Structure formats: C-alpha cells, structure tokens
Amino acid sequence: MNARDTILARIREALRVPAPLPHLKSRNAQAAAVPAAAGGHAGLTVLPLDVATPWLPDGGDSPAEQLQLLTENLEKLRATVVQVADAQAAAEYVARLAHDRGWGRVAYHDHSLVGPLAAALPCETYRVDAPACDKRALESCDAGITTCEALISQTGSLLVSSATGGGRGLSILPHVHVVVATLDQIVPTLGDALHQAKERHAGRLPSMLSFITGPSRTGDIERILVLGAHGPKELFVILVG
C-alpha cells in the first residue's frame, strides 16, 4: 500500500471507536453537539457560526459603531487611520506623506481606488500588475498602496487578496503599507469577511487571502514588542467617504 492509502486506512481503523464529547460548559453548545453525536460520526456537525458569534468580541451593530470600533482597534495596534471626504483628499494625503517621508518609489496596483492616488504622487511609481511583478523592483519601493476586500471592526483587521490587492508581495514587502478603502467595506466580524470573500470569488478562490492585523511585529527578543519585523513597519488605513 502506498503512503496515502496506509494513512487513510489507519485513520478509518482508528475512528471505529468513537471519542467522548469534550466537556462543554454551555447549554447551547451541548444542545447542538449531543444530537449530532447521537447520530453517529457521519451526522456530526459543528456549531453554526451564528451561534458562536455572540460569544466572540463585539463587532458593533450600527455602521457608526463599527467605524468607531475599527478605528479604536487599529489605533491600539499602532496603525494610523485617517478618514477623508473623497478620493481627491485621499490622494492629497498620500502625496503629502510621500513628500514628508521622502519616498523615492511607491508600488501600487491597478484599481479604481488606488490608481488616482498613485497618479498624484510626487515620486516614481511602480505598478506591480503590468502584467507581472518583478520582486527586485518591488523590493526597492519605499511603500505599497493597495485596496482591500474588507475591514473588520471586531479585531481591527483588513482582508487583502491576491486577486484584488495586487498579488502577494505588494502588501508585505515594502516598508510601509497604505490601504485605501471605502466606509461601506467595513464589516463587523471575521466571519462576515470570510463569507463575503467566499461569495465574491465563488468557485475560484484567490491563491491568497490574508487578514492583516496591524503593522508587522515581533516579541521574540525578551517578549518586547517591536514593529516591522519583516513586513511593513507602518500601516496607514485611509477611509474614503
């Protein structure tokens, strides 16, 4: 037997004796689990996410609450959040940033939110998806501008994808990551963001979907927090609308 068949046979054999349920504390969890267990392993289901969601951190009910939570969470993570009135103001903000920081080259990808920002920059730009990204060129960029699929108020995370966010490298290799998004992209929970992504890319998932929660960080030296371990040292989130 080859390795695959051996392993699968061992698994089938091992599972012939059922395991007891974990010691569940909650009635809701027990109610969901017990009939499932009684139905034998084939009928076993997990708790649907909407049962568990009220136990997880709050994502806020109204859009205003969600915006506030998102901003608070991002700031705790030491990201910079700016809310601007329109695309023009966003472009001005990024142009000023580029000027103040003395950026020589900024990478971006083709997108209706991102393009105008790149066009207004006072420095060199590099478009990563025209049509393929040269990693050495990308490495030489000071910052990368992308859009995202969703912003999650529950945790202060962004969801970026290789399909709509300029591939894999743009949001991780440059020293600064600038994300531009619209207010209606805010969703309350991680689950909402995942559902949305699954629907949007039904049948053809992007090769990468990444939750980004603050600038890159490490605590490996004496458990002391340092930003910018390998990924971006700084994360700017520009909310338009």
Next chain:
Amino acid sequence: MIAHPSDLPRLAKKKFLHDAAEHVRDTSHRSFVRKALGGYYTSRDTQKARFRDWEQARDAASLAKWSAVNRLDELLPRFVANFEANGGQVHWARTAEEARDIVLNLLRAAKAKAVIKSKCMTSEEIHLNAAMEEDGYGVVESDLGEFIQQLRGEPPYHFVFPCMHVRRDEISDLFQKNLGTAPTDSPEELTMIARRHMRQLYVDADVGITGANFLVAETGQISITENEGNARLTAALPRVHIAISGIEKVVEHLDDLAVLLPMLATAGAGQPMTCYNTLYAGPRKDGECDGPEEMHLVLLDNQRTAILADPEQRDSLHCIRCGACLNVCPIFKNVGGFTYGTTYQGPIGSVITPHLRGLADWNHLSGASSLCGACTDACPVRIDIHHHLLHNRRNAARTAPSRWERLGHKLFVMVARRPWLFATGGAVFRKTLGLVKAVRPPLVRNWLATRDLPAAPEKSFRAEWRSRKDDILHERS
C-alpha cells in the same frame, strides 16, 4: 549535526532529571523567563475580556476541532481533493523519514539553490534542517526567534516563543559574531538587523518552506498564522512553496476560522488576532501578478494515527499549538523548555511525546506536572491535558508495571486492611521519623534534598480523636 535526544531514548529520563535539577537551581534563568512571561498574562487577560463569553467560545472552538478530528476519514480526503482542485500538489508521509525524503526530492526537482523557511514545528519534528544540510542545501530560518536559535545551534526553547530564554546582550553578541554588526542593547535595533539581513534572502530564494496551522476541508485552503510577515514573504517570493503539516490540522468550514483565529491569538500571545493570518489556495492563479509557480503540501502522519486510535486521548489532536499551556505551567517555568528534550515542550508535549516516541522511554514526562490543571484551564480548545498525563501514567503502569511500586502497593493494602498493624506501623513511624531525617536513607535522599520533613506528632489521629471527641462534639451541639 547535534545529536537529538530522540536518538538517545534510554537517556531521555536521565537527561530530564539532570537538566531539571540544574535549571531549578538557576534562579536568574527562572526569573528571566518569569519576567518575559509577565506581560503575556496582562495582555491575555485584556484580550480575553474582549470576548463576550470566553468560556462558551472555548466550547465552540473545541467542538469545531472535535468534529473535524472525529471525521478525519471523511474530511482529510475532502480537503485533499479541494486543495488539488486549487492547483496544489499533495504528498503523503507515514514517517519523519518519508517526509524528509519528499522535501529533499522536491528541492532536487526544483534545482534549489537558496531555501528560505518560516517557522514550522512539524519540520522540527522531522529534523528537516539537519537533513537538508547533510544534502548540501543551505537553509535560513526567517522567523526572528528561529533565526536566533539557528545561529545559536539550539532547537526552539518554546514552540511559540523560540528564544524567550535569550537575553538581548547575548543576541547582540551573536549578531556581532555572525553578521558583523555593531553591538546594541535595543531590541528594536536587533530586530532591524535581522530585517535587513533577511530581505535579500527572500528575494533570492527559489524555494520557500512553511508550516500550516489549519487545513480547510471545505475550500482546500491552508491557513498560516504569524506575526512578523516572514511566512507571507516566504510564500510570496520564491518560485516553489512547500508547506508541511500534520494530518490533524483539518477543520471542516472556513467559518471555523472566525472562531479559532482570534482564540489562538488571545490564548497564546494575548493578541486580538495574530498579525498575519493567511489562507493559501494553491500556487499563483492566472491573472495574479506574483506568487509561486508550484505549491506542495506534505501531509505527515508520524504516529498521529496512533493518538487518533486512542479515543481517550484523541482530543490531544485538537491542539492548535497556541502555547498557552506552556505559558501557565509551573513546571515549564521552573525547568525550562530544553529540559523536556522534545519538539513540543510543556504540558501538551508531555502528553503527546510518549505517543510520538514511545511510552516506555518518555513516560517520565507524565510526572512533569503538579497536576494543578492550569494547562487544561488555559487551553482554548478544551483539551483535558492534565488528565491525559494521568492516563499516560496508568497506561505505563499497565504495560510495564514497576516491581517496586507493585510491592509498595501490596504492602500498603496489607497494612491498611489490618487496623492493629496500621496503628503499630504509625507508632513506629512517629518514633523513627527523626531518625530518617538524620540518616537520610538512599530511598528518600533525593526527596529530602529539597524538602523538610514535618515534625512527627505525639499521638496518632485516632488517639487524639478518642481523647478529645467528647469536647469537640459537645462544642458543636
């Protein structure tokens, strides 16, 4: 190549006892580790409080893992089919050796010149780096902690915080010696040294090796959790991406991650979410501007099916490797990570290592516990960790009972069944306790080395009770 403790199984227990005794005496090491963990407790509690109901969330997390592990026969093939449909290639490995061979063959096929690696405990488990070096492949660990450990020629001290035992001045010296950098005592500057050193290596590497935290059956994606961005870079820039994962990492739904990801981060490191949680669905797709041309996944058994076959301890496969049980364990904090001599340290390592490497040689880890249950309380997926240590002790006693223990129990039963003998025995004991303290016979010498015997009471409890019972009962009424 340093000899790994697993190559010297008979010595494992001796080494454990020796190293534990040594570490326990090293108070500066102990206080350093405690201090390093101090901030963790605060941030973990802060993040836990953001959950509206942490205990019920643990239920949800444990059910998600329970239901996946107990349906592995159905979900693993489903995952594999979907992963392959996404364009990934799957390789099955029964043993560590098979897994190493698979990776080495992939490196050969890729004509790899430079390999970059992000943190992957499964690769530690199969001793991949040593095998790669033997075959002439240089490999760089990109996770800062792993990089430091690689330069030090040491395995990770803690499977989430690999170099938490190393002081910044030691790291500065290490970088000075190996990278020729100027000395500094700033963690920030040290981190930047590693950052600068690594950047070109990501760009130049032609193969990237990562681990995997979850395999999502429903979509065929693998999920990788990290803080530094090194795994993202490792899976973005090289031409070939190889991921290595245990077969137990499967979850059924993408939804399960909405529960498991924040819990992993909060329990293990006191974060709302780990900085990067990334789902990969195969190599670069048409229309994407970068990403690897090939994506391989090595699925490793290496005795996991033996744990699966034990319904009592099957839940130890629910482990999401958050490290919380290590952070709260009084034994871990006192004996330190290296003393275990295992890939997975701490309470969960003590539970699974006897399965992975043999109960006969590793049962001593079942005693590396105060049975306080702090690990079980901390575990986000409700693994019954400290009871499993007891189960391992029982199983070991069943398969290879110790003659001395059996004799001891027999003697005790004989005495306990005969009140007169019990009373006489007690009297003899009370009289000779002082003598035991003075003589320190070999049987109790180790025990007495770090403890004091209490003073013997004058009378037995029963005698005491007889003389005072009337007063006590009177007072009560």
